[in-house]
Amino acid sequence: MTRAAPDYIVVGAGAGGAVVAARLAESGFRVLVIEAGGDPLSGAVDESLDMPVSDAIRVPAFHAFASEHPGLCDDHWVKHHDDIQLRRRDWRYDPQRDGVLYPRAKGLGGCTAHHAMITVRPNDSDWNQIAAITGDPGWRASAMQRYFERIERCRYRPFFWRWLWRLTGFNPTGHGWSGWQTTERAIPLRAILDLPLRLALLRSVGSATDLQEEAGTRWETTTLDPNDRRWWNRGIAGIRVAPLGTRRHARHGARERLLDVHDRHPERLELRLHSKVLRVEIRNGRAIGVVVRKPSGGEELIETSREVILAGGAFGTPHLLMLSGVGDARHLRDNGIEPQQDLPGVGSNMQDRYEIGVVNRMKKPWGAMRGVTYSRKDRHYRVWKWFGRGNYASNGVLFSLAMRSDPRLAEVDLHCFALLADFRGYYRGYSERLRRGDYLSWVILKAYAANRNGSVRLTSADPDTPPDISCRSFSGPGDTQDLDAVVQAIRVVRRLGDSMDDLVAEEEEPGRQRSSDESLRDYVRQNAWGHHACGTAAMGPKAEGGVLDARLRVHGIGGLRVVDASAFPRIPGYFLAMAIFMLAERGADMLIEDADQK
């Protein structure tokens, strides 16, 4: 790379940053990516370890261990409630940190280097809503479809569809076939081969179907593929098997995309790792560069000839904006920062999903889990390594039930995931619990929650002091319905548990002693967690709390954009990564168009 200022500086190499940077560099621009973490897959692998970071990242079944791996994790601590008494009632609450663990990763790929790899597109309504908020029809679902097709390299649907598309251009499934994000499905063979498990799962699916019928509704789809176009927004209640972002059944995604472009265009794409951006340098209302802490210590101003793109994630981006003088003017002054732009929406509007676990201890370990030690030294690891198959090719989720908590809802809002593990949310050491082979957990995910009251706020002008992150779970209008929806899902999952009660020793969480609606509501209010934070520098009119215009530019500051989870005005769909990839691809197109016009 020449010494000339890069065209673009991208801060953060996660789902948003890696994707926008790769596309810009591929399109001929000089791009500098600055990332606080390193490349966890570079360097020699210590063969003596049970799970070196390289395996923690690459092996799908090890993703929870990756999220706690010291080489990767960048933990945050969040407050679920303003009320300290309520906070304390969550058993995961850490009094020293006054919060609950919220896993985050730093390094190439950001959270996509440790996430569960589930790759599901958002619903059409998510994009159409952004188009309505911003007035830009380019965000409409019909226009965003091409980005999904540009990104995906689907390898789990029959070859026929790919062949039809290549030969005729006709693409009825809506999948992408030649993009950079390979999607695969790991057949849950272990579930099929383990007779008691197979029967238990069949019985639970039967119960779920009965329940739908009792409620006067039906499964609306028979396809297991959540990304099949024929079913979008036509009602997608049903049994789903989510595809994973893997290639030959090893994690593959934003990190690999960035490195691939870097290998092909090293003269245009520079990666600065282990370098934390401390603030954006703004002069006369324009971002001229960033101030970085060098790996060796000391600070450096790096200038750009065009724009700075923030992609530090839903916590990192609003934090950086505020440290740079962009945010609520009073709040900035209270923290000793001179405002450059009064934008009260920065750090507000934080949204997440609600999750809760129904954890069953079984009478005996699953045969399918025999020999599973989550280590590179067992036979399951060898089966994965040599054949890309077996237990470790899967992220642990067998399937999910997608349902509506209210038949009047336009979208499915509940997903219940079945996994052969003891999973009850995030706290230090949570991944160790997954080693138990005698558990079946249902993880309930409540999407489209009403709460928009979460916030990221400065506690100091020192960039190393973490911001205050407050979720304010179940604190606003619509929250009673959300609580009731989760309680309803617990009851559904319990019915499924009843259908295999000959196998279940005990429901440990929430525990059958919590049987009334009121006690379940209390339990959910105290214990629900999330891990898909977004919306903290959202697109929308400034007068309505928006931070970005429709082209992802920060209101009132030239040369500064945001391309990550922060930019969504409303939390999209059920999983964030694909939504962010699509946003980042469109962001890159907008940057290229705007550059052409100059």
Ligand SMILES: Cc1cc2nc3c(=O)[nH]c(=O)nc-3n(C[C@H](O)[C@H](O)[C@H](O)COP(=O)(O)OP(=O)(O)OC[C@H]3O[C@@H](n4cnc5c(N)ncnc54)[C@H](O)[C@@H]3O)c2cc1C
């Ligand atoms: C445990 C877990 C499991 C998940 N599972 C799934 C899943 O299965 N499917 C799915 O779709 N989504 C999943 N998600 C969510 C998804 O991975 C994230 O929402 C997504 O990666 C967020 O992308 P982002 O670009 O906004 O931020 P990130 O991916 O978090 O990237 C931000 C990057 O910016 C860097 N950074 C921040 N501040 C600075 C700074 N000041 N200077 C330099 N660098 C900085 C960080 O180090 C980081 O690398 C999961 C998340 C978690 C935590």
